[in-house]
Amino acid sequence: MTLPYVPNTDQDRQAMLATIGVASVEELFADIPPECRVADLGLPPGLSEPDLVRELTALAERNRPVDSMTCFLGGGAYRHFIPSVVGEVIGRSEYATAYTPYQAEISQGTLQTIFEFQSMVCELTAMDVANAGMYDGASALAEACLTAVGVTGRRRIALLSTVHPHHQAVVRTYAFGRDLTVDVLAPESLALSEEHACLALQQPDFFGCFLPDVEALEKAAHGAGALLIVSVDPISLGLFRPPGEYGADIVVGDGQSLGSPLNFGGPYLGLFACRQQYLRQMPGRIVGRTKDAQGLTGYVLTIQTREQHIRRERATSNICTSQQLVALAATVYLAAMGRHGLRQVAELCYHKAHYAAQRIARLPGYSLAFDGLFFKEFVVRCPRPPSEVNRALLEQGIVGGLDVSQYVENGLLLCVTEMNSRQEIERLVDALGEIGGSA
C-alpha cells in the first residue's frame, strides 16, 4: 500500500539514497541499537479513505449528541449559537495549517487576528491587556494564580468555594508543582492574610449565582495586598458589568461559548487579561502593532522575554500554544455578533433561564436553591435524587442538568441558553412535574 500522504516513489527513493550515498534506507537508521528496534506492532491494519469514513461514522453514531435531544446541561461547557461564518473562516487552510507566527512577514493573517482577539478580550473584560489565548478556562485560572504568586512573592492561593470544582482541581495540580498552599474559603467567612497572593472568584459562580457583595471581596483582597482574580462566562459580559469595573487585577474565563462546539470537552479556550502593570509577568503569546520600513502597519509576537524559548527555566510559564484556531473562532464570533448581538444573546439567556426557573419553582416539590441574581444557570432542589430525575428525563429525550447533590441537597444545576425554545422549556417543566409527582 502506498500512502496518499507520501509522494516519494520507489524511483525517487533510489535516486535520493544515491545522492545521500547509502545503499539502503536501513543505513540511515544505523544509530538505533538493534535491541531497541521493533519490526511489528499490535495495531489494526490501515484503512482506505472510504473504509475510514465508514468506521468513524459508525463510532459517531454510537453517541447521542445533545443537539439530537433537548439539552439543559451546562456546568462549564455551553451550547450557544455558532454563526456559519465562524466555521467558514476557521476552516480556511491558510489559518488552520499555519503555525505560530514566528515569521511575521508571511503570518500577518494570524498576527492581525490575534491583535483583534486581544483587543476584543480587553473590551469585554474592561482590562488593559490580554494575551493571545490559553488551553482552557481552568488552566487560565491556574496560570493566573501563578502570576499572582510571581507578582506578590507570596505562596498561598485563596479560592472561593463557589469556583467550579474542576477549576479548583486544576489550580491544585499547578499549585502542587510550585509547592504552594491552596485555601478554599467560603465567601461569608473570608479570612485573608498577608500570606495570600490572590483571591480567585468566579462570577457568576459554579451554581450560577452572582456574588452578592463583590465590592466587599475586592476590598478584602486588596486590603490584604492580594490580587483579585475573576473567572467569567464571557457571554454574561454582554449584559453584566465587566470585572475591570469592580477592581479585578486579572480576568480569566473559558472561551468555548464564543463560537466553538461542545466537542466532548475540548479543544476549548482560556481567556487571560490583566492590568497593564502585570504585563511582563503574563504567561502566553502576546502580539503587538508596529510598522515596517515603508510605514505600513504590521503585527509581531512581542514581549517575548517572558517566554520559555528565550527565558527557559526563568520563563513565566512553559506554555507555547495560544489555542490559536479556537481563539480565531472567538474573534470571528465576536466580530459577527458585534455590539448588539452579544447583548441580545446574553438577554435571551437571561430571560429564558428566568422563565424556566420561575416555572420549575412553582412545581410541587421543587424549589430554587439560592435567592438572588443569576444569569443562565440555576440550582433547583428536586423532590427526588437528581440522578433519578436525570435518568427519567433522558428517557424522554431530555438531557437534564448537572447533579450537584454533593454540594446542595438534591440539587440539579440547570442551564438555559438562547438555543432553548419556549417549547423545550415547557417540555422540561412538564417532564419535571411528572417525575416529581411520582416521587
Add this chain to the structure above:
Amino acid sequence: MSGGPRQPDIGARLTFDLGKPGRVACSLPACDVPAAELPPSQVLRRELNLPELSQVDVVRYFLALSRLNYSVDTGFYPLGSCTMKYNPKVHDKLASLPGFTGLHPLQPLETVQGALALMYDLQRWLAEITGLDAASLAPAAGAQGELTGILMVKAYLADKGEEGRCRVLVPDSAHGTNPATAAMAGFQVVTVASDKQGNTDMQALASALDDGVAALMLTLPNTLGLFEPNIGRIAEMVHSKGALLYGDGANLNALLGRARFGDMGFDIVHLNMHKTFSTPHGGGGPGAGPVVVKGHLAPYLPTPVVGQDGDRFVLATPERSIGRVGLFYGHFGVLLRAYAYLRTLGVEGLRQVSENAVINANYVLARLRQAYHLPYDRRCMHEVVFSGSRQRAKGVRTWDIAKRLIDYGFHPPTVYFPLIVDEALMIEPTETESKEALDAFCDALLAIAREAEEEPQVVKEAPHTAPIGRLDEATAARRPVLRWPREGADAP
C-alpha cells in the same frame, strides 16, 4: 508602482474601524418567553465596544487576512522541530460529524460510548507505539504533557519518600519548554552539555547524576536531529541512581514503527498530536499532548483516563492521580484526528512515514552540505541542522537567509535553535514533501548562498516580495501597542 494606487495599509484597519452603527452580521431569534425584570443598572454593562459589521464585511475581512498567511496547504513549511506535515482533509470532515461535535462532556456516559471507545483505543495504540503501558489523553498540548509528566515524577518520588530529589537534568540542546516545565514543577534545572558528535556528553551526565536528581529529560532524536547511540547506557545510568528517564516525544516522527521509547528504557514520554500525528497546527494550537508511562507510574496519571467496565467504557481516576490538568478530558476534537490518522496508517504506514521523513532530511543534508556548514557531520534522522556561520563571515545572518527564502516562495526553517549551534538553520522536511519540492527548496538555499557571496545586500534587505517588509520589533517591545487604540489616538 508609480502612478498606480498606493499599497493599502491593511494592518491599520481592524474590525473596530470598519464598522458602522446599525449593521449586523447575524440574525438571532426574538424572545419567545415573557421578559424577566432586568437587575439594577449598577450591575449591568453600560456599553459594549464591539464592531458593527454586516455579514459580508466579516467574511471579506477575515478572508483577506487569511491570504497574508503562509501555510502547509499553500507551500513547503520546513520548520524544524515542528513537523509541519500535510494534514489529511478527511480528518476535518470526520471531526465535524455532529456525533462528535455535539457531545457535552458531562452528558450521561451511556450516550457517549462511541467517543469513549475511540479514546480507549487511542490510549492503547499510543502505548503500543511507544512501548509503554498506560496513557492519558488529558494534556492540552506538548508543554502541558511535559508538566503532567514531571508532576507525576514528583508525586511518585514523594510516595517513595524521596522528596530530596530536587533537580532535573536537561541537555543544552533541549527545547525551552523542558527547563521551563521543570521549574513549574518546582525542580532546579541542571544543564548537561552535549559532546562534539552532538550526543549527550557521558562524562558530564555522570558527574551531574547523583541521588539529588529526580529525572533526566531527553528528546529523542535530539533537537540536532540525531539519535543518541548511547541511549541504553544513559537509561542504565539514570536508573542506577534512582532517577527516572523522561522522553520528550516531539521528534517521534523519525522512529514511528521502528523503535520504541519503552524498549529503550524511558519511563515517561509525552507526544505531540499536532506534530507526529498530523493534526492541524492551527496557527499555534490547539494541539494535544498525551502522556504515556510505564506501569509503575500508571497510578499517577491525571484524571480521567478511559477504562473498561465489562463492555462499557467509563471515566476513571487512577489511584494516586496527580489530579486534573484541564477542564474536561483533553482535546477530543484533536485526538479524534490522530485516531483517524493511525487508523489510516497501520504499522506499514507508520514505517513509511518514518522512512520517508528520514530520507527527505538526509537528502536535504546531502544537497546543501557543500554550501552551508554542517556542525555535526553525520547522518541525521528526521531533521538536519546547518549553521550559517560561513555566510555570517560575509555579513549575512541566518535571519537574513530566512527572510530571503520567503522571496523564493518558501517558509523559512527554524532559526537560532538549538541554542548550541551558532546561526542555526533547522530544517525538517517531513515525509509529505516530494523530491521535486525538496529540490526546489535546496536550489533556493544554494542560490541564496551564492547571493550571500556575490550580492549580500539582496539577502540582507529581504524579503522583497512579502505582503509587508521587516517589521520594527524593537519598538514593538519597547513601546507596546497590544490592543486596538480605543481613543483613536494611535501610539508611535
